[in-house]
Amino acid sequence: MVADGSHALGGMASRDRGRANAMQRFARRRSTIAFLMTLPLLAIIVGLVAYPAAYAIYLSTLNRRMTAFAGTLNFELLFESDTFWMVAFQSCFFAITAVVLKASIGFWLAHMLHHIPDKGQRKWRGMLLVPWVIPPALSTLGWWWMFDPSYSSINWLLAVISVPEVPWLGHHWWARIAIIMVNVWIGAPFFMIMYLAALKSVPEQLYEAAMIDGASSFQRLRYVTLPMMANIISITVLFSLIVTFANYDIVRVLTNGGPRDLTHVFASYAFQVGILSGNIPRGAAVSLFMFPILALCAFFVLRSVTRRNKEQM
Amino acid sequence: MSATTAGEAPKGIYHLAGSLRKERRWALLTAYISLVIAAIIFMAPPFYMFITSLKGSGEIASQIGSPWLVRDPTLENYTAIIFNPLFQRFMFNSIVITLFVVALTMVISILAAFALARMRFFGSQVLATGVFLTYLVPDTLLFIPLYQIVGGLGLLNSIWGLILVYPTLTVPFCTWIMIGYFTSIPKELDEAALIDGASWSQMLLRIFIPVALPGIIAATIFAFTVSWAAFVYPTAFVTTPDQMPLTIGVVSQLVRADTFAWGQIMAGALVAALPPVVIYAFLMDYYIAGLTAGATKG
Numbered sequence: 001m002v003a004d005g006s007h008a009l010g011g012m013a014s015r016d017r018g019r020a021n022a023m024q025r026f027a028r029r030r031s032t033i034a035f036l037m038t039l040p041l042l043a044i045i046v047g048l049v050a051y052p053a054a055y056a057i058y059l060s061t062l063n064r065r066m067t068a069f070a071g072t073l074n075f076e077l078l079f080e081s082d083t084f085w086m087v088a089f090q091s092c093f094f095a096i097t098a099v100v101l102k103a104s105i106g107f108w109l110a111h112m113l114h115h116i117p118d119k120g121q122r123k124w125r126g127m128l129l130v131p132w133v134i135p136p137a138l139s140t141l142g143w144w145w146m147f148d149p150s151y152s153s154i155n156w157l158l159a160v161i162s163v164p165e166v167p168w169l170g171h172h173w174w175a176r177i178a179i180i181m182v183n184v185w186i187g188a189p190f191f192m193i194m195y196l197a198a199l200k201s202v203p204e205q206l207y208e209a210a211m212i213d214g215a216s217s218f219q220r221l222r223y224v225t226l227p228m229m230a231n232i233i234s235i236t237v238l239f240s241l242i243v244t245f246a247n248y249d250i251v252r253v254l255t256n257g258g259p260r261d262l263t264h265v266f267a268s269y270a271f272q273v274g275i276l277s278g279n280i281p282r283g284a285a286v287s288l289f290m291f292p293i294l295a296l297c298a299f300f301v302l303r304s305v306t307r308r309n310k311e312q313m
Numbered sequence: 314m315s316a317t318t319a320g321e322a323p324k325g326i327y328h329l330a331g332s333l334r335k336e337r338r339w340a341l342l343t344a345y346i347s348l349v350i351a352a353i354i355f356m357a358p359p360f361y362m363f364i365t366s367l368k369g370s371g372e373i374a375s376q377i378g379s380p381w382l383v384r385d386p387t388l389e390n391y392t393a394i395i396f397n398p399l400f401q402r403f404m405f406n407s408i409v410i411t412l413f414v415v416a417l418t419m420v421i422s423i424l425a426a427f428a429l430a431r432m433r434f435f436g437s438q439v440l441a442t443g444v445f446l447t448y449l450v451p452d453t454l455l456f457i458p459l460y461q462i463v464g465g466l467g468l469l470n471s472i473w474g475l476i477l478v479y480p481t482l483t484v485p486f487c488t489w490i491m492i493g494y495f496t497s498i499p500k501e502l503d504e505a506a507l508i509d510g511a512s513w514s515q516m517l518l519r520i521f522i523p524v525a526l527p528g529i530i531a532a533t534i535f536a537f538t539v540s541w542a543a544f545v546y547p548t549a550f551v552t553t554p555d556q557m558p559l560t561i562g563v564v565s566q567l568v569r570a571d572t573f574a575w576g577q578i579m580a581g582a583l584v585a586a587l588p589p590v591v592i593y594a595f596l597m598d599y600y601i602a603g604l605t606a607g608a609t610k611g
Binding site for chain 2: 030040044053059108109113126131138156185197243247252270284290
């Protein structure tokens with residue numbers, strides 16, 4: 001009896017379990033498929049991003065020949081060298097100036113593009129996107145030729161309005177300005193596109209309401225446009241900050257760090273030290289400085305974005 | 314103006330309407346002026362590259378007259394660069410690398426985005442965050458450890474090494490675009506497909522890919538542009554000219570420290586920049602839509 005009862009109970013349980021098993025198997029099957037589908041992505045993120053990043057930290061603790069553990073020696077040596085502090089200053093100066101200029105020019109152009117009739121917008125947008133479409137290394141080559149000391153076409157134009165000759169890549173401050181100019185030229189169209197899309201998503205009624213309330217065009221910009229676009233502005237700025245801060249192409253083609261290593265940014269200096277001079281651990285140490293700075297920026301920007309999202313809800 | 318001359322007319326509303334119209338006209342004028350100035354500045358460097366590429370070396374060297382004009386245009390730079398075997402090799406390498414990278418990227422990111430957008434599974438949130446975090450580790454940080462890793466695999470100085478590492482540049486963003494597009498597809502569509510007995514693969518191939526085609530085009534263009542323009546990795550990993558893609562090839566091999574063949578360099582740079590420019594000319598709208606849709610969602 002007891003055995004029977006337990007058997008019957010067991011049977012019911014097993015039938016239940018069978019159904020649960022089928023469900024579980026289904027769920028498992030689905031998650032297995034999902035896992036398999038994301039496996040290549042996982043392989044790339046782990047194998048080609050996370051592992052190399054960790055490996056960079058390990059490399060930076062080795063000695064020059066990569067034969068022995070050297071602790072924080074590489075970092076100590078960097079902190080003692082003037083060149084490194086110059087590179088840190090130049091990277092921050094370059095990234096901040098360039099991003100501010102790109103964002104303001106992009107914002108201005110997006111506004112102007114938004115004002116003109118829809119019919120012409122496509123044509124203008126196409127023209128203004130040209131700098132962004134050409135691979136940066138190649139367009140920078142064109143700029144290099146325009147900055148050429150003896151044949152500079154920019155100096156020729158300046159001479160027309162009788163401005164004295166500018167030693168574009170010969171003097172380090174001019175070289176820094178030249179690098180920023182080229183970066184702004186390449187990056188401003190991206191901001192323009194993003195802001196234009198954001199402007200188009202602001203409902204027209206808001207402007208009408210503001211105008212009926214007698215808001216001036218500046219007030220409309222300040223109290224309607226900017227709050228509506230705050231999120232896209234911060235995310236675009238964050239992305240651009242990451243890309244600009246890590247920029248390598250322009251410095252490599254335009255100045256290659258010169259004159260006298262005064263225009264290096266983190267990326268080009270890491271390249272110089274790590275690959276060209278063959279001191280891989282020191283190069284890794286230099287490039288690692290980019291991560292905490294970028295992570296800090298990302299943290300603050302994303303926090304403000306999520307906070308704004310919560311407020312809107 | 315009419316409001317001031319017709320003094321006795323009821324001012325209020327007419328005056329306001331006049332000022333509004335005037336304000337609009339001024340806005341339009343400033344808009345066109347700024348756009349013209351911006352267009353001139355934005356187009357000037359490629360234009361100057363083009364002008365230089367049409368000049369013979371004698372004309373480039375002579376410093377008489379405006380450098381922005383060409384007096385006797387010649388195509389000799391273009392013929393020289395197109396029939397240069399080294400340049401042909403660069404072009405071939407770039408095409409092979411880009412084809413492989415675009416194909417790999419699209420397969421990886423479509424599969425992953427489908428899984429992340431539709432199937433919740435253990436760790437899917439973590440993975441989605443991980444995709445975002447890869448942005449914080451730029452290529453200029455990764456090239457030194459990757460140099461060691463690629464070197465360990467014996468793939469330095471080979472286009473296969475570049476094909477291996479380029480997906481780190483393209484896959485995260487393409488996955489992001491695709492997740493955005495896939496989540497915007499209504500759930501009812503896949504429920505209907507499931508009821509009709511469609512398997513996951515049928516659902517992906519018959520529903521998701523056709524519906525999200527604009528997103529796929531946008532992601533493809535992105536992958537194409539990035540792998541065509543990639544510069545850090547080839548500069549670090551490739552030193553033999555016959556394995557170089559166009560970007561570093563034009564920058565390092567055509568530029569010889571002793572003799573600057575500026576006409577040829579500019580012709581080479583323009584020919585190298587042509588494929589992305591042509592693609593944008595035709596598919597710009599898709600690309601911008603995909604890019605901005607992803608951004609406004611994020």
